[in-house]
Amino acid sequence: MRSQKLHSQADMYLLGYTTPNIHVLMDAPVKALGAQHRQVNHSISMVTSIEALYGKKSARVALLHLLLDLDIIDSKFIEKEVTRMVKEYLSTKEVSERFSVRESTVRSWIKEGRLKAIKMGKQWRVTIADCDSLITD
Numbered sequence: 001m002r003s004q005k006l007h008s009q010a011d012m013y014l015l016g017y018t019t020p021n022i023h024v025l026m027d028a029p030v031k032a033l034g035a036q037h038r039q040v041n042h043s044i045s046m047v048t049s050i051e052a053l054y055g056k057k058s059a060r061v062a063l064l065h066l067l068l069d070l071d072i073i074d075s076k077f078i079e080k081e082v083t084r085m086v087k088e089y090l091s092t093k094e095v096s097e098r099f100s101v102r103e104s105t106v107r108s109w110i111k112e113g114r115l116k117a118i119k120m121g122k123q124w125r126v127t128i129a130d131c132d133s134l135i136t137d
Helices: 004-014 020-026 030-041 044-054 056-069 075-088 092-099 103-112 128-136
Strands: 089-091 118-120 123-127
Touching (some): 004 020, 004 075, 020 044, 044 056, 089 092, 089 128, 092 123, 092 128, 103 123, 123 128
Antiparallel strands (some): 089 123, 118 123
């Protein structure tokens, strides 16, 4: 079984968002069934049920969970890519330190479109290249 942290990281990397409660739901029978929980909750019918109850975004999270646990998507690749992403992206705090401005200023730049950023969960992230392009513009 993959950790919920890995599942959430995969969501962020491949989907751009995560829904942690879906992972809890998918893995709920683990304590009672162990690895056999996959026979109960790891099916397309479970993904379909999640879509009916929670919508398409949650269904995508459930499907990705299923693909990771069945080793259809290589978890080692995801771990490697997430590590690479963390190194290539700066938080708004790191950008503010780089430019000696307040974090609120960085968020304003993002809102105004002066600084390109992506949302990872609840946080904005800026590539180093986009950060550097702000200097040259």
